[in-house]
Amino acid sequence: MMNNQPKYSPTFSADTLALVQRIIARYPEGKQKSALLPVLHLAQAEFGGWLSPETMDYVASLLGIQPIEVYEVATFYTMFNLKPVGKCVLEVCRTGPCMLRGSDDIIEHLQKKLNIRDGETSADGMFTLKSVECLASCGTAPVMQVGNHYIENLTCENLDGILDRIRSENESKT
């Protein structure tokens, strides 16, 4: 049966499609390509936290541009994940000001705790660890982004409790 499955074709919900139209309307007539970054963010959020080739082709068709125009943009910007990720991506800042306040230790602690390296996903599919560059949160360093929010003033001591909280929030969602 598996062999007969049609190619996966992502489609936005009706609400998101309406939002896409409102986003396109922010830019002048004929400049709908400007909507690419905002629409890619919507796509990543709606289709499992990453952009598959099918998703990118779908976005191209929505905006009336060539698929290559989407690929070249998606591969340029680091916020877009080009392979599957865990339910929850831990984006830990690794840049200078965070490093001065201990981000090396935070990343090492997470790697040990989750038994993964940078860029990998934990065996239970819950966490992906992704070190990122400066998040503009240097005054509350070290910091990591989880979904829509920053978690600031991290320490190796408070990290375990934070992970437990994120885990239980995400488990209750499913």
Add this chain to the structure above:
Amino acid sequence: MTRQVLLKDINVPGILSYEVYRRQGGYSAVEKALREMTPEQVTEEVKLSGLRGRGGAGFPSGLKWTFINRNAGKPVYLVCNADESEPGTFKDRYLLEHIPHLLIEGMILSSFAIGANTAYIYMRGEFRWIFPILERAIAEARAAGFLGDNILGSGFSLEIYVHPGGGAYICGEETALLESLEGKRGNPRLKPPYFPAVMGLYHCPTLVNNVETLATVPAIVNMGGAEYARIGVGKSTGTKLISASGHINKPGVYEIELGLPVEEFIYSDEYCGGIWKGRKLKAVVAGGSSVPILPADLILKTAKGEPRLMTYESLAEGGFESGTMLGSGGFIVMDETTCIVRNLWNFTRFYHHESCGQCSPCRAGTGWMEKVLHRIEHGEGRPHDIDLLDDVAKKIEGKTICPLGDAAAWPVSSAIRHFRDDFEYHIKYPEKVKNPKHFELEPLVSRSHLATA
């Protein structure tokens, strides 16, 4: 007590909302400008104020506004640069998050002055929770008649839209930002011909200004440019937001009057509150990761022995031999246990990661420097590596389309200039530096910079 222009109402409960912002006198500058002033008069006040671009370049804002060709027969755009990504800088985020109406008011005034009817806020995509804050503030301003068609019956119309970036430092460079806003990779454009004021967004005249710059405009219109220029020292007029981070007791965003002594900023309880853990100061990166690093003695006093002030001029005193830049105001403080090599390797990895790849000196040079720094820091350095690094940095500087090349080269050149001892120690004692916390265990007091003092 420092005069506050941007943050004076930041702690007023509810300042996030239109009602409270308005009650505190918000949008009075828009009323004044649209009812009593011409666009040229608004521009004139900004010129008189001496305001300089707060994103990092420090270019006179009023002058930049006059470059806009209003008679090209094309739409004019205002783009607010909210891509704040310079390591050590988090001041724009503070304004966006806590007092969004100040930015919106500044954008209305600036759009009126340059004749823009559409404005975009290009905000870094990571600030996900701030998008709804801005969208709501824009909707409130619109409902109150400060955005939309025929604002206050003046005949002037404006719409503001928020646009997310995708996580690319280079998009803070204004021409890369415009490429990105057009839905492309953030590759900076060649100037000429692509001066934003002439060939900007969609090849139309475009003004790109930083969040803090735009947020200062309401105060300038309210008090008048001449009055604003009385704050500060010389050509460093007004106040500046400083993002203080690193090894200090009180990291955070501070609004300072330009001219404040650096020593007071670092050690006063009103600001950074001194170095943490009772340690000594080793170095400061005063204006975001791109500016030259200075050792403690040279950040506190110039080479001539005068107190260093928080101004564009004083921080630059001595050129790159013994000075630095105010830049974005990202003030990164390092205590005596900091390894300058490790910090530099970290910054260089950043620039390598963020290089757009258009120009080969930057694309290849940043990677090369990262590799050399990695091996020095990890106890595998070779004797000629220090000179090699310096040479690669010199061959990037000034040879790229955009300033990212310079931004990658300056930290390297300055670290070697002022902290050569740190590098030599790494090459001499490879076994010791294999522990990443080497200088925490045994601080190294660098002496080389004292020789020239």
